[in-house]
Ligand SMILES: [Zn+2]
């Protein structure tokens with residue numbers, strides 16, 4: 001088992017030959033991809049493209065977290081699902097599509113909603129975490145748990161024609177989500193894709209960028225968006241890269257006087273909403 | 285038939301609800317997508333993601349051109365194909381995957397290599413053309429035929445960690461491919477993905493951008509990259525937008541004294557290579 | 569209206585949703601009055617935006633003399649935290665972006 | 674080496690494959706000697722790149738006194754065709770990008 005992780009099969013060599021031709025990858029990079037495990041939280045508009053390209057690229061083990069079922073209104077952006085899967089679990093649907101593309105990858109469906117009691121157990125088993133969730137509660141929880149477990153968090157988001165991407169907690173200079181947003185947004189200001197709408201290919205582009213940042217981390221390169229924020233405005237086609245602050249000395253998650261420990265916090269209370277209410281929030 | 289093109293079924297309304305919520309789309313934009321036909325030339329690293337998101341978004345009719353079969357070395361980037369399709373026609377494989385996602389879309393597999401005798405017939409039947417080919421000959425041919433048939437050409441390319449995107453021939457100020465490149469590159473300087481290698485998610489990002497530009501044209505907005513060139517450097521994560529020249533007065537394809545007519549030209553002779561030789565060219 | 573030399577013009581950009589509070593406007597040229605020799609700071613710009621340009625629901629843009637949690641302020645493509653936040657002294661032609669962070673996926 | 678004031682420094686960027694001809698270098702600071710009061714032009718920059726910086730196969734970069742077909746030259750993110758091509762007079766700190774157009778898909 002160890003030896004199969006340290007070498008590539010004939011199938012793998014021919015399958016990955018075109019990316020191994022890139023000198024930044026080569027055989028050692030391909031082995032590094034194979035030795036890496038990635039957890040993708042959310043099998044929606046971001047998680048579908050991110051997991052698709054990571055599976056195709058030969059990440060060794062991929063966990064997929066979701067507790068939702070496929071709805072017809074997901075199909076315009078959640079491209080791993082299809083008409084016959086409406087009503088089925090997104091995790092199962094995603095695994096079925098991904099397995100058909102690359103049977104070399106270990107795919108682990110995790111049917112649940114992350115919460116303060118299960119998150120650390122799950123996240124600690126993977127090397128790199130991808131945030132493809134759709135609400136601030138999940139984003140605070142993921143960030144806190146990634147800080148506690150020292151995992152880089154490749155975060156994306158999308159709404160209407162807009163997309164954003166950054167990598168939290170990559171190294172000692174990279175802020176966490178809480179460094180940027182110590183106070184949660186008022187509940188009435190948060191919009192998800194179900195309420196605000198989204199052009200499907202926008203999370204497609206951001207999810208692809210999450211896959212690319214993950215690949216760079218896996219092959220030992222610094223990701224481009226640690227401490228930087230990518231802003232994509234799809235209506236005018238513009239990409240901007242913004243220099244973000246470093247870690248905050250006051251951060252209750254990653255600062256020197258952090259107060260958030262393994263018991264975490266009550267995220268619903270912190271964000272001022274109840275868990276299932278996120279579907280019905282007002283637009284902004 | 286006309287009336288079904290002018291209205292949306294219950295399935296379509298619920299399926300597209302999240303993108304119709306965007307005020308730039310709405311019901312009229314969704315009907316415009318449905319009334320639009322798109323030809324995708326090449327079912328490879330660019331054509332797969334572009335056709336995936338256009339099918340999901342509800343473009344009315346999509347033609348898919350390719351004469352190649354799926355190879356194992358395609359699977360890291362050509363994400364509509366899978367292990368069971370190795371050795372099968374890419375057009376058939378693509379249609380099978382796309383049909384499962386959206387049965388409302390008319391999908392037309394066109395198993396051929398475009399050449400000077402068949403290209404005008406095929407291209408004239410679609411509103412917008414996507415270039416997902418992998419060699420300069422095909423790019424000159426497509427550009428010339430799009431000029432003759434007054435079709436916008438949404439062009440993408442990718443190699444290693446780099447990607448490029450522009451929209452040719454969109455309006456009277458937008459250059460064609462020949463305005464930018466009146467002289468073909470010396471044969472020995474051309475590299476395709478098989479020779480130079482490519483990270484799969486790079487054409488993923490560019491193909492997604494091609495889908496987005498196509499969607500904007502279809503809903504009546506100006507695309508962002510007509511007369512502009514997007515340069516993506518995936519290694520450092522940077523996007524640049526470059527202002528390109530206008531139409532060239534000397535252009536033999538789109539200029540006032542154009543010499544290229546419906547009979548077109550001998551593209552192999554023009555590019556100094558034979559058609560099937562493109563696989564074995566030297567690196568740059 | 570102040571005389572030309574008593575005002576400073578900056579470019580304000582809005583995205584990620586904040587543009588919806590400004591009548592779906594994504595770019596604004598904004599004049600801010602200089603207060604004495606010190607010119608003007610970000611706090612004053614936010615006040616001018618709130619009083620003269622905001623079209624609806626001010627509570628979704630400002631809280632007290634700052635922006636509401638969840639809005640990032642970026643000056644010439646740098647996080648305002650690195651530049652002194654509210655106390656940053658505006659320079660002519662600065663580009664100030666107010667971006668609502670997205671949560672959708 | 675010319676005295677400081679007889680030289681001009683510009684930033685040269687290489688991508689899309691041209692970097693491979695320059696030892697996989699994607700950014701270079703290049704000094705170009707001024708020829709008289711007129712400073713220097715793009716033609717001279719290409720000559721300097723060819724003579725002092727190019728590491729291999731010059732025929733893949735230059736043809737005559739210009740770049741080979743398929744390489745786009747972009748000055749401060751504008752196509753050089755709009756700026757006089759070879760005859761463009763370089764300004765200090767100009768950013769000149771030589772990009773090999775890609776054909777892969
Ligand atoms: Zn922190």
Ligand SMILES: [Zn+2]
Nearest residue numbers: 460463535538
């Ligand atoms: Zn032309």
